[in-house]
Amino acid sequence: xxxxxxxxxxxxxxxxxxxxxxxxxxxxxxxxxxxxxxxxxxxxxxxxxxxxxxxxxxxxxxxxxxxxxxxxxxxxxxxxxxxxxxxxxxxxxxxxxxxxxxxxxxxxxxxxxxxxxxxxxxxxxxxxxxxxxxxxxxxxxxxxxxxxxxxxxxxxxxxxxxxxxxxxxxxxxxxxxxxxxxxxxxxxxxxxxxxxxxxxxxxxxxxxxxxxxxxxxxxxxxxxxxxxxxxxxxxxxxxxxxxxxxxxxxxxxxxxxxxxxxxxxxxxxxxxxxxxxxxxxxxxxxxxxxxxxxxxxxxxxxxxxxxxxxxxxxxxxxxxxxxxxxxxxxx
Ligand SMILES: [Zn+2]
Numbered sequence: 001x002x003x004x005x006x007x008x009x010x011x012x013x014x015x016x017x018x019x020x021x022x023x024x025x026x027x028x029x030x031x032x033x034x035x036x037x038x039x040x041x042x043x044x045x046x047x048x049x050x051x052x053x054x055x056x057x058x059x060x061x062x063x064x065x066x067x068x069x070x071x072x073x074x075x076x077x078x079x080x081x082x083x084x085x086x087x088x089x090x091x092x093x094x095x096x097x098x099x100x101x102x103x104x105x106x107x108x109x110x111x112x113x114x115x116x117x118x119x120x121x122x123x124x125x126x127x128x129x130x131x132x133x134x135x136x137x138x139x140x141x142x143x144x145x146x147x148x149x150x151x152x153x154x155x156x157x158x159x160x161x162x163x164x165x166x167x168x169x170x171x172x173x174x175x176x177x178x179x180x181x182x183x184x185x186x187x188x189x190x191x192x193x194x195x196x197x198x199x200x201x202x203x204x205x206x207x208x209x210x211x212x213x214x215x216x217x218x219x220x221x222x223x224x225x226x227x228x229x230x231x232x233x234x235x236x237x238x239x240x241x242x243x244x245x246x247x248x249x250x251x252x253x254x255x256x257x258x259x260x261x262x263x264x265x266x267x268x269x270x271x272x273x274x275x276x277x278x279x280x281x282x283x284x285x286x287x288x289x290x291x292x293x294x295x296x297x298x299x300x301x302x303x304x305x306x307x308x309x310x311x312x313x314x315x316x317x318x319x320x321x322x323x324x325x326x327x328x329x330x331x
Pocket of ligand 1: 053054060061062063064065068
């Protein structure tokens with residue numbers, strides 16, 4: 001159940017929202033932004049739930065009718081604004097008219113506020129934002145809008161300036177590890193691994209831990225690069241075919257980089273407590289014996305270089321051919 005007390009990290013933001021409730025200084029509009037899986041929906045929804053909680057405290061009680069109806073998805077004063085089914089993913093001017101402007105003019109059914117949660121609010125068209133602007137300029141006293149967004153720069157400056165802007169930062173590795181350890185069944189040997197891949201997002205860590213595709217991708221990538229040892233240039237170039245299907249996966253080069261980083265820890269520090277991929281520690285130690293520390297560092301750097309190249313939209317196949325040729329070298 002959503003409560004502020006159960007949220008990991010982002011405590012400054014949570015304090016700001018709790019203070020707004022406590023001091024009765026709730027603004028009419030909030031933009032909560034951050035990457036996929038950063039917890040913006042969780043924070044936005046918890047704020048909405050707390051605003052309507054009948055206990056009137058700074059965190060949801062989870063026992064009152066309002067809290068319970070929110071968790072059941074039928075609180076009469078909380079509305080989710082979405083693009084109409086069958087249309088494109090952008091929120092159009094008609095969606096805003098029908099779901100926001102017409103609705104907000106009617107007083108709350110039961111509670112102090114009427115809360116509108118707009119998911120992917122940055123997908124609002126310019127026309128939709130302009131239509132919404134009128135409501136933002138003169139909102140009814142009870143109206144609260146929570147706009148969830150990945151790219152706040154897509155909002156018109158006029159919309160931005162009328163909202164409280166809250167940016168959710170990625171959590172630290174330690175915070176993610178603590179969360180995973182406390183709230184999930186992920187086995188110990190994989191906790192650090194998922195925390196590392198999650199890049200500060202609990203949502204992403206959980207998603208990956210439940211995704212068989214991610215686990216399969218990781219296996220395929222590790223197999224491809226470990227098989228390069230002792231092979232010729234032709235084999236290395238041809239091996240691109242084993243990883244080509246992951247060309248749009250952001251994690252591809254992270255997985256490769258982490259592989260060599262762990263190998264370097266094994267080689268230099270010779271202690272498995274420094275290895276993140278504990279589930280593979282035996283093979284990491286074995287692999288580390290095949291190369292010099294210098295060679296492993298060069299490989300890790302080649303992975304970072306390839307990652308930068310791909311961000312610049314360099315041809316995937318070419319970039320990977322160069323990388324795999326480098327990764328097959330041993331000295
Ligand atoms: Zn409550």
